[in-house]
Amino acid sequence: MAPxxxxxxxxxFNLVVAFIVGIAFGFALEQAGxxxxxxxxxxxxxxxxxxxxxFFTAGVTAMVGVLLFAHLxxxxxxxIYINPTFLWSALVGGAIMGVGFILGGFCPGxxxxxxxxxxxxAFAFVGGSILGILAFTEGYPMLETLFNSTNMGPLTMNDMxxxxxxxxxxLLTIIALLAFxxxxxxxxxxxxxxxxxxxxxxxKYSLTAVLPIVIITLIWMTPDKKEYTLSKMxxxxxxxxxxxxxxxxIDKLAFEIMNNVHxxxxxxxxxxxxxxxxxxxxxxxxPFENLYNREWRSMLKQPYKTNVFIGDDMxxxxxxxxxxxxxxDTDPVxxxxxxxxxxxxxxxxxxxIGDVSKTDLTRYKFHIEAAxxxxxxxERLKNSLQPPKKEIKRVxxxxx
Amino acid sequence: MKPKAYMNPYLAGLFLGFVLLATIYVTGRGLGASGGVxxxxxxxxxxxxxxxxxxxxxxxxxxxxxxGSPLNTWLFYEIIGVLxxxxxxxxxSNRIALKxxxxxxxxxxxxxxxxxxxxxxFGLGSQLGRGCTSGSALSGMAVMSFGGIITMFAIFGSAxxxxxxxxxxxxx
Numbered sequence: 001m002a003p004x005x006x007x008x009x010x011x012x013f014n015l016v017v018a019f020i021v022g023i024a025f026g027f028a029l030e031q032a033g034x035x036x037x038x039x040x041x042x043x044x045x046x047x048x049x050x051x052x053x054x055f056f057t058a059g060v061t062a063m064v065g066v067l068l069f070a071h072l073x074x075x076x077x078x079x080i081y082i083n084p085t086f087l088w089s090a091l092v093g094g095a096i097m098g099v100g101f102i103l104g105g106f107c108p109g110x111x112x113x114x115x116x117x118x119x120x121x122a123f124a125f126v127g128g129s130i131l132g133i134l135a136f137t138e139g140y141p142m143l144e145t146l147f148n149s150t151n152m153g154p155l156t157m158n159d160m161x162x163x164x165x166x167x168x169x170x171l172l173t174i175i176a177l178l179a180f181x182x183x184x185x186x187x188x189x190x191x192x193x194x195x196x197x198x199x200x201x202x203x204k205y206s207l208t209a210v211l212p213i214v215i216i217t218l219i220w221m222t223p224d225k226k227e228y229t230l231s232k233m234x235x236x237x238x239x240x241x242x243x244x245x246x247x248x249x250i251d252k253l254a255f256e257i258m259n260n261v262h263x264x265x266x267x268x269x270x271x272x273x274x275x276x277x278x279x280x281x282x283x284x285x286x287p288f289e290n291l292y293n294r295e296w297r298s299m300l301k302q303p304y305k306t307n308v309f310i311g312d313d314m315x316x317x318x319x320x321x322x323x324x325x326x327x328x329d330t331d332p333v334x335x336x337x338x339x340x341x342x343x344x345x346x347x348x349x350x351x352x353i354g355d356v357s358k359t360d361l362t363r364y365k366f367h368i369e370a371a372x373x374x375x376x377x378x379e380r381l382k383n384s385l386q387p388p389k390k391e392i393k394r395v396x397x398x399x400x
Numbered sequence: 401m402k403p404k405a406y407m408n409p410y411l412a413g414l415f416l417g418f419v420l421l422a423t424i425y426v427t428g429r430g431l432g433a434s435g436g437v438x439x440x441x442x443x444x445x446x447x448x449x450x451x452x453x454x455x456x457x458x459x460x461x462x463x464x465x466x467x468g469s470p471l472n473t474w475l476f477y478e479i480i481g482v483l484x485x486x487x488x489x490x491x492x493s494n495r496i497a498l499k500x501x502x503x504x505x506x507x508x509x510x511x512x513x514x515x516x517x518x519x520x521x522f523g524l525g526s527q528l529g530r531g532c533t534s535g536s537a538l539s540g541m542a543v544m545s546f547g548g549i550i551t552m553f554a555i556f557g558s559a560x561x562x563x564x565x566x567x568x569x570x571x572x
Contacts, residue, residue, distance in 0.1 A: 002425045028415045105570070116486035
């Protein structure tokens with residue numbers, strides 16, 4: 001699942017990516033006409049709304065893409081950078097930038113494009129922005145309070161309004177389309193001439209305009225990858241037979257822990273309280289509800305160790321194994337008895353009395369030995385085998 | 401040779417949107433510009449006034465959270481790409497020319513002065529806004545960031561409010 005940095009691509013390679021997307025970014029801006037200051041400010045005087053058209057089209061395209069990728073389980077929205085909101089700083093900063101836009105005729109990105117094609121005013125603007133940035137860094141002690149006030153965190157528009165992301169996506173798309181329509185009217189009026197759009201192109205435009213709304217509506221109406229996978233799990237015939245899960249007996253698992261503990265991930269799917277109270281030695285705790293989370297994906301998928309699922313509610317254990325298989329575990333194994341039973345059998349072995357068979361006696365001896373060894377292993381692993389605390393952090397981004 | 405016409409704005413927007421989407425998909429972050437310029441500005445401070453650099457709290461904190469040279473940041477590499485991409489676009493569309501663009505009613509000198517002023521305001525504002533039109537407004541819109549979108553409204557809102565007073569700079 002994306003983003004690919006830093007899990008799949010290294011941070012060093014990320015700089016190469018930066019360079020490549022920079023080229024595409026600069027090319028797009030220049031082709032759109034953003035290297036011309038007069039074209040840029042046309043937006044504010046009504047003679048040229050190119051900026052608005054490019055800007056909104058790009059924003060809506062990327063937004064629909066992000067929603068779609070997240071829906072298909074390709075992109076983790078909990079990890080991507082969401083610009084944090086510092087209300088007053090954002091508003092004051094934005095207002096200052098707006099004045100800068102009118103006076104200077106550029107914004108930073110477009111000034112770099114204009115500089116690249118030789119516009120002298122862009123050199124002046126970029127020089128000015130360096131001065132402005134230094135004014136901030138030098139004057140930081142004075143601006144600090146404003147800069148850090150009203151921190152609302154990585155808040156999204158839909159959270160702020162209390163609506164679903166899809167609904168906000170549709171709203172924003174409609175606003176963009178309305179803006180396109182109205183500004184083209186204003187443009188015609190200010191320029192004193194009407195640009196006639198041929199009929200066939202009108203149809204093409206309308207169809208393209210509806211496309212993002214259709215895509216977002218589909219995203220809205222259909223279950224996302226997670227919901228789909230979980231519902232598949234819920235409705236599946238959860239039993240050992242119909243799913244051909246491999247199972248393990250208590251004795252077998254005890255034996256494997258004693259001899260080959262490093263070949264297994266023993267995954268306790270109960271909640272943390274139950275796990276902390278008593279579990280099986282060497283087991284790690286991944287509560288059932290968290291199994292879908294991205295941080296466990298690599299463990300489920302790896303081919304080197306066998307994942308053994310344990311728990312008390314056997315139905316849940318089967319479900320966990322089913323989910324693990326959906327998520328890429330080729331061969332999940334299930335401990336056929338609940339954890340409590342395991343502990344009972346191994347740690348509270350009762351000596352068989354009276355006329356006992358040799359097998360029973362051997363088993364008893366094994367349980368005694370196992371109890372001793374497992375306690376030892378439990379002690380030894382107490383600190384080292386805690387689940388690899390893999391918390392996936394948000395990407396750092398932004399321009400500060 | 402005459403410069404070629406600009407790309408259809410919607411098509412250019414679509415292209416830019418895909419670039420932004422690909423960036424988010426691969427790196428988990430959006431595009432930016434002012435941050436790259438900042439890297440250059442900070443590099444300048446570090447080189448020209450190393451003592452000041454070491455003794456100022458802001459720079460020390462910056463150094464701590466971004467170890468290594470200020471130039472060794474994602475956005476610096478990105479804006480180097482921007483310059484190359486824009487230059488390449490200018491070449492294929494015959495738009496490379498050393499010239500000054502200004503409104504019909506003002507002198508070149510006035511244009512330069514206001515460009516520096518505007519740049520300075522944008523530079524300062526982009527720091528408070530935690531990003532400019534690219535990093536805060538555009539990238540913020542793609543991920544529906546509240547901060548990004550209000551910054552966008554603040555930028556365009558204030559520009560519209562003052563546009564009338566500075567109309568001499570741009571229109572006849």
